[in-house]
Amino acid sequence: MIASAPPSRISFCASDRPEAGLARDRLTTLYGSVDAAEADIIVALGGDGFMLETLHANLNRGTPVYGMNRGSVGFLMNDYDEVGLPERIAAAGRAVIHPLEMEAWTESGALNTGLAINEVSLLRQTRQSAKLRISVDGKVRLEELACDGCMVATAAGSTAYNLSAHGPIIPLDARMLALTPISAFRPRRWRGALLSHRARVEFEVLEADKRPVSAVADNLEIRHVTKVAIRERRDISLTMLFDAGRSFEERVLAEQFMA
Known part of the structure; x- marks a missing residue:
C-alpha cells in the first residue's frame, strides 16, 4: 500500500x-x-x-x-x-x-425510515414473545418465528450485536448480510441465514396488538411496528x-x- x-x-x-x-x-x-x-x-x-x-x-x-x-x-x-x-x-x-436502509410501518400506518451501519433489529416490547413472518425478495421463507427478536446485520456490524446473538462473522468483502434470530423459541433450531447483500428482507409482525414490536436502526427506535423492510444502500x-x-x-x- x-x-x-x-x-x-x-x-x-x-x-x-x-x-x-x-x-x-x-x-x-x-x-x-x-x-x-x-x-x-x-x-x-x-x-x-x-x-x-x-x-x-x-x-x-x-x-x-x-x-x-x-x-x-x-x-x-x-x-x-x-x-x-x-x-x-x-x-x-x-x-x-455501506449502510442498511430501514422502512418501518407502524400501527397508525405511518412510514418511518432510517439508516443503520451495524444492524436493524426487531425487538419485543413486552413480556410476550414476538411473532414474525420473514420474506426474502418477496418470497416467504419463514411463516412464523417466535422469538425475542431478529436482526439483519452488515459485515461491519457482524462482530457487534449480531455476534452476541450467535450470528456469523462476515468478512467485509464478502458482500453478504446476516439474518440472525434473537433467542428463537419456535422453530427452536433455526439459527438464521446468510443472504446476498442485494437481498431485500421483510418482516411482518404477527398479532401486533398483543405482541408489540419495535424496530431499531442503530440508535433510531420506532415502536409498535407492523412491517419492516430492509435493504443495503450500495449508493452510500x-x-x-x-x-x-x-x-x-x-x-x-x-x-x-x-x-
Missing part, C-alpha cells in the same frame, strides 16, 4: 467521556482543528458507539473517519497515540462500508481508516480465532 500525503485539515471530535474531551483538547493544541464540513479527515475520539455516531453525522459528506480509542470496547478504533498522527493517517488503510459509502497492519479485515479474522 502506498501512503497518501498527510492530511492538512483535520477535524477532531470527542464523545462525552472526560478522557475523550481531554484528548481532543490536547490533539487540537498539537495539530489544530477545522470544522467537520471543511476537513479532509475526521478524527473521532471515543468508543465504537461514538464512531457510529460520527459516521452517521457525516453521511452526506462521506469524509473518511479515523477513530482513536478513548472509550471501552474500541473494535472500530485505533490505539490512542498523540505522536505523528498525520503520518499515521496517511499510512492508514481504508475500509469502505462510508470510509473508516485503520492503522497499517491493523486493518478491519485483520481484526475480523482475529476475532474468529479468539478463545
Whole structure:
C-alpha cells in the first residue's frame, strides 16, 4: 500500500467521556482543528458507539473517519497515540462500508425510515414473545418465528450485536448480510441465514396488538411496528481508516480465532 500525503485539515471530535474531551483538547493544541464540513479527515475520539455516531453525522459528506480509542470496547478504533498522527493517517488503510436502509410501518400506518451501519433489529416490547413472518425478495421463507427478536446485520456490524446473538462473522468483502434470530423459541433450531447483500428482507409482525414490536436502526427506535423492510444502500459509502497492519479485515479474522 502506498501512503497518501498527510492530511492538512483535520477535524477532531470527542464523545462525552472526560478522557475523550481531554484528548481532543490536547490533539487540537498539537495539530489544530477545522470544522467537520471543511476537513479532509475526521478524527473521532471515543468508543465504537461514538464512531457510529460520527459516521452517521457525516453521511452526506462521506469524509473518511479515523477513530482513536478513548472509550471501552474500541473494535472500530485505533490505539490512542498523540505522536505523528498525520503520518499515521496517511499510512492508514481504508475500509469502505455501506449502510442498511430501514422502512418501518407502524400501527397508525405511518412510514418511518432510517439508516443503520451495524444492524436493524426487531425487538419485543413486552413480556410476550414476538411473532414474525420473514420474506426474502418477496418470497416467504419463514411463516412464523417466535422469538425475542431478529436482526439483519452488515459485515461491519457482524462482530457487534449480531455476534452476541450467535450470528456469523462476515468478512467485509464478502458482500453478504446476516439474518440472525434473537433467542428463537419456535422453530427452536433455526439459527438464521446468510443472504446476498442485494437481498431485500421483510418482516411482518404477527398479532401486533398483543405482541408489540419495535424496530431499531442503530440508535433510531420506532415502536409498535407492523412491517419492516430492509435493504443495503450500495449508493452510500462510508470510509473508516485503520492503522497499517491493523486493518478491519485483520481484526475480523482475529476475532474468529479468539478463545
